[in-house]
Amino acid sequence: xxxxxxxxxxxxxxxxxxxxxxxxxxxxxxxxxxxxxxxxxxxxxxxxxxxxxxxxxxxxxxxxxxxxxxxxxxxxxxxxxxxxxxxxxxxxxxxxxxxxxxxxxxxxxxxxxxxxxxxxxxxxxxxxxxxxxxxxxxxxxxxxxxxxxxxxxxxxxxxxxxxxxxxxxxxxxxxxxxxxxxxxxxxxxxxxxxxxxxxxxxxxxxxxxxxxxxxxxxxxxxxxxxx
Numbered sequence: 001x002x003x004x005x006x007x008x009x010x011x012x013x014x015x016x017x018x019x020x021x022x023x024x025x026x027x028x029x030x031x032x033x034x035x036x037x038x039x040x041x042x043x044x045x046x047x048x049x050x051x052x053x054x055x056x057x058x059x060x061x062x063x064x065x066x067x068x069x070x071x072x073x074x075x076x077x078x079x080x081x082x083x084x085x086x087x088x089x090x091x092x093x094x095x096x097x098x099x100x101x102x103x104x105x106x107x108x109x110x111x112x113x114x115x116x117x118x119x120x121x122x123x124x125x126x127x128x129x130x131x132x133x134x135x136x137x138x139x140x141x142x143x144x145x146x147x148x149x150x151x152x153x154x155x156x157x158x159x160x161x162x163x164x165x166x167x168x169x170x171x172x173x174x175x176x177x178x179x180x181x182x183x184x185x186x187x188x189x190x191x192x193x194x195x196x197x198x199x200x201x202x203x204x205x206x207x208x209x210x211x212x213x214x215x216x217x218x219x220x221x222x223x224x225x226x227x
Contacts (some may be wrong), residue, residue: 022101027070027095028066028091030066043204046204046205047071047127047201048071050079050201051125051156055154055156055222056078059081060083061119062083062119063124064085064112064124065132066084066086068094068095069084069107073100076103077103079123082105083220085107085108085110087112087113089109095107104124112145113133122152124154124155124184125147126157127158129159130157131175132175132177133193134213146154155222157219158218161214162180164180164214168213182198185219193223194224194225196221197220198219199212200215202218
C-alpha cells in the first residue's frame with residue numbers, strides 16, 4: 001500500500017485536504033488547553049454549540065471576547081454573518097492568521113469597556129468573559145453590548161459559577177474576578193433585559209437542574225432595556 005493512499009478509499013479526501021492547504025492548527029489558548037487538560041476542549045466546544053443552536057438563522061451575530069476564536073466557526077456555521085472582537089491584539093492576530101476561507105468571519109480588536117461595537121446585531125454572545133470583568137465595570141461592559149443589539153435581538157452570556165471556583169485551575173482563578181451564583185447572575189442581567197432565562201451546565205450537558213451544583217451558567221436574554 002502506498003504511503004499516499006489510505007486503506008479505505010472514503011478517507012482519501014483527508015490526504016487531498018492536507019496536500020491542498022495543510023492541516024488545521026489550534027489557536028494560542030486552545031493549544032495550551034489541549035496540552036494541559038485535553039478534556040476541557042469538549043466543554044468549550046459544547047458551550048459554542050449551545051450558542052450556535054440558539055442563534056441558528058440569525059443574520060448578524062457578534063462575539064465579545066473571542067480569544068483565539070478556535071470554536072467560533074461552530075457559531076459561524078449557523079448564522080449569516082459573524083463578527084468576533086477581543087481586546088487583546090495577540091489573540092486577534094492569531095485568529096486572523098489561521099482564518100479558513102471556508103469558515104471566514106470578521107475578527108478585530110475592540111475593548112468593550114471603551115464603547116459599543118459599531119453596527120447592529122440580532123445576536124450577541126460572550127462566553128467565559130464576564131467573570132474577567134471587575135464588578136465595578138460590569139454594567140459599562142454589558143451596557144455597551146446592549147447598545148449594539150437589535151430591539152428584537154437576543155444575548156447569551158456564559159460563565160463559571162461561583163460554586164465551581166473551589167475546583168478551578170490556578171490559571172483560571174487568577175483571571176476570575178467576578179464569578180457569580182445563578183441568582184446574582186440573573187439579577188445582573190435583569191438590569192439590562194426584561195427577560196432573562198437561566199440554564200445550568202455540567203461538563204457538556206446543558207440543563208435546568210439545581211444551580212448550586214452547576215459548574216457553568218448560561219443567561220439567555222431578550223427585551224433589552226435602553227438607558
